[in-house]
Amino acid sequence: MFIKPKKSLGQNFLIDRTVLEQIIDTVEITNKEVLEIGPGSGNLTAYILKKKPKKIYVIEKDNDLVLLLKDKFTSEIDIINEDVLKVPEDEISDEKLIVFGNLPYNISTEILSKWIINLNKNFWFESLVLMFQKEVAERIIAESNTSKYGRLSILSVWKMNIKKIIDIKPHSFSPRPKIDSTLLLFTPRVNFFELKDPKNLEMITRVFFNQRRKMLKKPFNQIFRDAKKIAEKFNIDLNLRPQNLTPEIYFKLVKEYESLNC
Template sequence: IIDHDILTIINKNTFGKNTVVYGNLPYNIATKILSSLILLKKWPPWYEILILMFQKEVAERILAKEKTRKFNRLAVLANWRFEIKKHFDISNNCFLPKPKVVSTVLSFTPKKDNQFVLKNPKNLEKITRILFSNRRKMINKNFNKLFKAKKLIAKKLKINLSKRPEELSFEMYYKIATEYEKLFK
């Protein structure tokens, strides 16, 4: 058991195999912690599994299905590298002092053989940040922020630029990131 601030040890690979990371994350930085664990350059990572508790609304964002209104960048990032499982909700009555929110426990098992390997995981983070920045608008303008020859790239990837970010699939985001890396080495 290591009782330490996870943000200071995430990038250190000094742990042995079979490391399990578990915890009740501070809700104000839970997505930052998860993003840091997703975006590690070395993959598979130093941990075997993550078992983490989130505010229920955040857990629902992580578990959001593609092509739904709830689909979001955190779901794209998390599903790129993890098999995610919801275990259970925890009532706010189980805590003292009683919080205003319900919690959810999720486990994240790193994917060993990922079909979409990126040289720099932060490229996927950048793409999702840009494309989801105006989530209710078409991706056309934001796609322009990524690619100068947006029509050529869109045609190559068979993307309809009049779609909204939540209308794209997980796979399409990974293909966009792969294409981005080819152009900007």
């Protein structure tokens, strides 16, 4: 059964055996429950099964691919035929999941942001092994004082430890994308800044990074009534720019904003 990849769903099927093996060797999955996002034609799914997990769930939106997966794997996998953005991920299993995902490039940051924002102290996963467009991965792992550092970097490290695994070239996929990809490993942070509402982190970083080349004075004045006093409290030079502040400083600023306004 041949399925033509749909451009509208950002489908690029991973076909490189070496890369598939590298992905599957990133974490231990034997006798653990696994969730695969966007299994496509099931190439990675087959490698997952070889490692003998306790159970495999897959989320696949494409009805044609669901039929292919049912035909290929019969009762070996539990298929959730739904848009991943609409799935309540913490209700999939009572056990912590190992998650693999060759995420559609057009919604990859939306998926990651949704998962992080919805997280509480009881993480629903043990680890995330996710593939992104290389440029997006660089933004996720960027550190302060670099050009790629921004809102996505800060949100990602809020609750996650992140490690780059490999870069993946276009020839590893069918059809070939025009860009390189990068595989990242995410694991939960034991301790993270507790905020009353994650949307405040989104709001504050948006205000700062919408004007990333401007000095900090302007966004500070937009957010705080007494900007100078807040800056002094956290020893921040208002002549610096948004990329000069570490994620920890942003978390503290959000906490300060919440104490003053919520």
